[in-house]
Amino acid sequence: MSWNPVYSFVQRIPRGKVLTYGALAKALRLPGGARTAGRAMAATPSGKGIPWHRVIGDRGKILIRGPHALLQRKLLESEGVAIVEFRVDLKRHLWQPKKTGKSKSAAPRKRGRN
DNA sequence: CATCTGACGACCG
DNA sequence: GCGGTCGCCAGAT
Numbered sequence: 001m002s003w004n005p006v007y008s009f010v011q012r013i014p015r016g017k018v019l020t021y022g023a024l025a026k027a028l029r030l031p032g033g034a035r036t037a038g039r040a041m042a043a044t045p046s047g048k049g050i051p052w053h054r055v056i057g058d059r060g061k062i063l064i065r066g067p068h069a070l071l072q073r074k075l076l077e078s079e080g081v082a083i084v085e086f087r088v089d090l091k092r093h094l095w096q097p098k099k100t101g102k103s104k105s106a107a108p109r110k111r112g113r114n
Numbered sequence: 115c116a117t118c119t120g121a122c123g124a125c126c127g
Numbered sequence: 128g129c130g131g132t133c134g135c136c137a138g139a140t
Contacts, residue, residue: 020123021123035137
C-alpha cells in the first residue's frame with residue numbers, strides 16, 4: 001500500500017492547525033479507517049518535510065508513545081498550538097479541509113463503528 | 115504460510 | 128471520565 005495520498009494530504013495542513021487520524025482517514029476514504037491513517041503516519045519517511053506532528057488523536061490527544069511524543073508536542077507548540085497535558089484544543093486548531101469554516105461542530109463526533 | 119502488533123476510535127459498564 | 132473489548136488491516140516475526 002502506498003501512503004503517498006496520505007502524505008500529500010498531511011502536507012496541506014496549514015501551520016498552526018492539526019488534523020485527527022479519523023478525519024484524515026475519512027477525507028481520504030482509507031480502508032480500515034483511523035487505524036490505517038495511524039499506520040500511514042507510523043510509516044512516514046523522515047526528511048521529506050512531512051508535518052506528521054500535525055496529526056493527532058480524535059480528542060486532540062497525542063497518541064504517540066515514546067520519545068517522539070515530546071518532539072511532537074514541542075513542534076506543535078513552536079507553531080503556536082497550545083497543548084495541555086498532551087492535549088490540543090481541537091475547537092481552536094482543528095483544520096477543516098473542505099468546508100469554508102462556518103461549520104457547526106469543530107470537534108469531530110462520529111457514530112457507529114468504523 | 116500462521117501470528118502478533120500496533121501513531122485509532124467507537125461502544126459498554 | 129476511565130478502562131476493557133472489538134473491528135480493521137499492513138508489516139514484522
